[in-house]
Amino acid sequence: MLNSGGTHIVGILPARWGSSRFPGKPLHLIAGKPLVQHVWERCRQCRQLDELAIATDDSRIYEAAEAFGARVILTSPDHPTGTDRIAEALASLPSATHIVNIQGDEPLIDPELVDELAATMAAHPRLDMATAANPLDPADPAVQDPNVVKVVTALDGRALYFSRSPLPYFRNPVDGLPVYRHKGIYAYRREFLEKFVTWPPSPLERAESLEQLRALENGASIQVLPTLDTSPGVDTPEQALEVERLLSAAH
Template identity: 35%
Template sequence: MIPARYQASRFPAKLMQDLGGKPVIVRTYEAAVNTQLFDEVYVVTDSEVISEVISAIGGKVIMSKQKHESGSDRIAEAVEDMEVDIVINVQGDEPFIDAVSLEKIIDVFKADTEREIDLASLMTPISEWEEIANPNTVKVIVDNQNFALYFSRSPIPYPRDEEVEATYYKHKGIYAFRKRALMDFKRLPMLTLEAKEKIEAIRFLEYGKKIKMVETHVTGIEIDTPEDLDRARKVWK
């Protein structure tokens, strides 16, 4: 499922911006399909414009019936009546998604024979302080089994003792959900931490869900700003 909102707060209409001759959302949809990992790939949107460009290439679209605050809410509505077990959320601004990373989070559920894991997601090491301190970069800290402890736009862990070595991880906005966790997310109200940070993954933690983080070294480019789009166009060439 690829949630696709037209009016992004930081970069309106970013999904319809040109990337190598096609809109960003089309590039992301094609990348997801080309991994050949999924039974079905859908774009879930509230935008007729986005719906039309995906339909024009023969893609599958689900139109949202309600207004949603997050991509997870949008996907939950879309899959509520579907007979599915695992749902993958690929953000619409991720045209550089790769099969290797996606397969890693799918494998988390194949190995989870006790069905204890609610979600899996991706993280990648970062070392440049400019990126670590950037509030547009969501960071995650994990326990010794790589379960998420917290997500933040602030640098975590805070470097109080600069002599202690720590790896900083950027959270990549790609999730794999058990359907039941997604349905819980839909019915549970937003709490303070999620509202403060504006990070939907925090809601799962606030309600005690287990999020398994998987490390990947494929960074890609998430298109959050016009500057990101400029970088993406250079890489695409």
């Protein structure tokens, strides 16, 4: 066990079959390996995770992940979000004190970012959640894109709000103040996650379709770590081809 102080940090990759835009995405072959295997192999390089598992709703993903050596947990197909899937998987991980929710479709995820999230949770036992964000130039077109989620933080780095709208609105220019693009990776205290999934979707969450707002609306503390890791997710077959090109260029 790498972590001290009674912490046991588990990385979980939620992987579901029924993506509306890309069914069967976790098993889509990229450079000869299933997409989810690339993510799992990157996370195996992490030094702060005591355990790593894949949580899936599908026997095909389960069997493929077992074949490449992963710990796999079969969950219900009825979960509305990956967070709910992870919460169910926790029943099979009784020693876990903290969880890092790693998107199963980011084959270029930086292991150091996962480690930084895990270390932040271990160092601050009262922190409910941690996540990450990329700084953007306020003039970047992504700031206006509702598919790009933005976050603003307090001076100590805690999240104040997440939105699909431009955030903040620059009525006045402020030198050195970037816009932060939220990166969809989360770490949680176990007790907080188990409580979170019992809460109904909150008003702002329903308005923006962002479940992290449920945490803020219920008074949770979310530490936001700035990162230069801009690893792309894979949401379409075309993006899978682009990731394959990036992987080939790296070798």
